[in-house]
Structures are given as C-alpha cells and as structure tokens.
Amino acid sequence: MLLVSTLIACGDSEQLTAHWQDYQSRLERVLQRQATPHDNIAFPHLPKPRELSLEFSDSGIDLLDFLRMRRCALRDTIAQRNSILGRHGDAAARLIFDLRFINQATVCQKILEEDGLMALAAQLQAATRVKQRELPARIFAASLIGPEFRQFWQIPVDLSAYPLNGKDPSLAALARWQQWQTEWLSQPGSMADWSSLTWQQFSEDVLNTLGQIRLGAGGSMLAAQRVNLAGLTTASAIITQRVNGRPLCLNPQPTPAATHFQGTLRSVFIQQLQKQASAINQHQFNVMTIMAEIEDKLLTVMAANQLAIPKAYLDWQKQRDNLLLAISKAQRQHVALAGELLKQCGLQPGN
Numbered sequence: 001m002l003l004v005s006t007l008i009a010c011g012d013s014e015q016l017t018a019h020w021q022d023y024q025s026r027l028e029r030v031l032q033r034q035a036t037p038h039d040n041i042a043f044p045h046l047p048k049p050r051e052l053s054l055e056f057s058d059s060g061i062d063l064l065d066f067l068r069m070r071r072c073a074l075r076d077t078i079a080q081r082n083s084i085l086g087r088h089g090d091a092a093a094r095l096i097f098d099l100r101f102i103n104q105a106t107v108c109q110k111i112l113e114e115d116g117l118m119a120l121a122a123q124l125q126a127a128t129r130v131k132q133r134e135l136p137a138r139i140f141a142a143s144l145i146g147p148e149f150r151q152f153w154q155i156p157v158d159l160s161a162y163p164l165n166g167k168d169p170s171l172a173a174l175a176r177w178q179q180w181q182t183e184w185l186s187q188p189g190s191m192a193d194w195s196s197l198t199w200q201q202f203s204e205d206v207l208n209t210l211g212q213i214r215l216g217a218g219g220s221m222l223a224a225q226r227v228n229l230a231g232l233t234t235a236s237a238i239i240t241q242r243v244n245g246r247p248l249c250l251n252p253q254p255t256p257a258a259t260h261f262q263g264t265l266r267s268v269f270i271q272q273l274q275k276q277a278s279a280i281n282q283h284q285f286n287v288m289t290i291m292a293e294i295e296d297k298l299l300t301v302m303a304a305n306q307l308a309i310p311k312a313y314l315d316w317q318k319q320r321d322n323l324l325l326a327i328s329k330a331q332r333q334h335v336a337l338a339g340e341l342l343k344q345c346g347l348q349p350g351n
Helices: 015-031 063-067 073-082 091-114 118-142 147-152 170-186 196-214 218-243 256-304 311-343
Strands: none
Touching: 015 218, 015 256, 063 073, 073 091, 091 118, 091 196, 118 170, 118 256, 147 196, 170 196, 170 256, 218 256, 218 311, 256 311
C-alpha cells in the first residue's frame, strides 16, 4: 500500500503510518473492496522569504542630527543600530531596536526642545509616529514570517517521535510572545524608563523565547494530520463502496463479516488510531488557540494601519487552516459511514 508511505519520508516503524496501513488492509479484506489511493494531499509549506518581504520607512535622522542628540539615551540606541552588527541584524533585532526607539523618543524629544532644537524634536516626533504605525509589521516580520516560526512549521524528517509524549516546549514560549505582542500593540511606550541593562535582558528574553518557539512541533502536527486525512479519506472510500453496493447484511442480524468489521473498528480504529488522533487533536487545539490569538490580533492591526500583508502568507494560512478543517470533517464522516454500514446488521461501532 503506497498511500501513507508516500506522504512523508518515514519508516514502517512509525506507529501512525503502520496503524493506517493495517486498518486499510483489514477493511479491504473484510469488506472485499480495494482502497483508492489519496496521496495528493499537499503539505502547507510556509512561502519562501522573498515571497513574504516587507518594506519599512527610514527614520530620516542623519549623522548631523544624531550628533546633536548628545544628552539622549536614544543616541546610543541609534549608534548600535547603525553599527555593522545592527545594520545586518535579523528581523528580531530590528524589532527590539524599534521598540527601544519608540520608548526612548518621548524623553529625547523633551530634551531636544529644552536645548532649543525644535526642528529636530519635530523630526524625531514624526519618525516616532512612523515607527509606531509600522510596529505591527515589525512584529509580523520577527515572528510569523521569521526564521523561528518558519522552523516551527517545518515538515519533519519523520513522525517517529510524534505525537509528543510530553508537552510541546514551544507552547509556553508562544503564550509569552502573545502576551508581549498584546503589550507592544496596546502600550508601545510602556518601557520608557528602562535602563540599558534592562533592555539588554529584555533582548535576551526575546531571542530565547524565539529560540524555544523554533523547537516546537507545529510542522509535525500538520504532517500527522495530513497522514490522518489521507488515511481517513481512503478508509472512508472503502466503506462507501460497500454502503453503496452489495449490503454487508441482508437483514439486521450480524454476519461473520459484520462481526469482523466491527472488531476491526474497535481494535484498530478506536483503540489505536483514535487514541493517537486524540493526542494529535489536543496538540492541534493547544497550538492553534495561541496561534489564532497572535495572528488575528496582529493582522487586524496591520490592516487598520494600512500595512501590506503579504498575500502569500494569507494563502498559506488558508491552506493550513483548510487542512485542519478537512481532518475534522473527515473524522466525523468516517464514524458516520462506519455506523451506517453496521446499522445494516443491527450493530454499532462500540457494542
């Protein structure tokens, strides 16, 4: 049987794949019908970085302006940003810089006004407004389309360690990121009195949190549900052929074939596949609950600020969510079909 094994590069030792192969083979034998392969279910790969590129405005503060900010903490922040390391930093580093800029700009503006540098103060105010407006896009670049989230959604080499025996270590990190995001979007200037040391610790916390998200199993969850969808679709196709064809029982009385079919449902589908599905579905619920909070809030604010959201990301998001909706529908449909066939024989799946 080529169905499940062609969906993901994995060995026969994997429980999920092996159980589906066993279940489909048993259905074919007891119902005397052949499986219709469903090996064309696409994995939702996050689009390539070049398809998700964003454009940001320049602060408009040149070297001469920078030199006149001698009494501002913001001057050190801009210096770090303009260093070689700062110019070549990733999206997370740029997000941290913009957060520092926004939080330090108010105090710096007052200092510039006290020094009589009114034009520069007005220029700084305008630059701050731009950074505040573009902050949601900075968060988007550092998180949802950043390298750590990309790794989170990466298709795994195999599913030998999935479903997870323990809790996904990335869930706490995702929840922490969601909390930060809410604070950044609602109170962007709440860190104005932070010291350089506090900012350094915050930067490390942000990078460590993204590192923990990188280790998450979002891609494994999608891959497992992809295997489940293929298995359910094929198994349902076998049962549908029998429901629409020659009855399993002419009267509502169990036959040996009906009893065998019921036993297959109980021993393989319910006790093995459904048990695995329960763990996968719980993980999916945990991941997608937090992810929905991150995505919905951020994309809503980006739209409100008239910030471009890459169409490629929205298309990928739809493909991902459609896969998860399809697996839920396929699970319900399979249980209903099995019940319909057993009803011909006066049986139910669990009795």
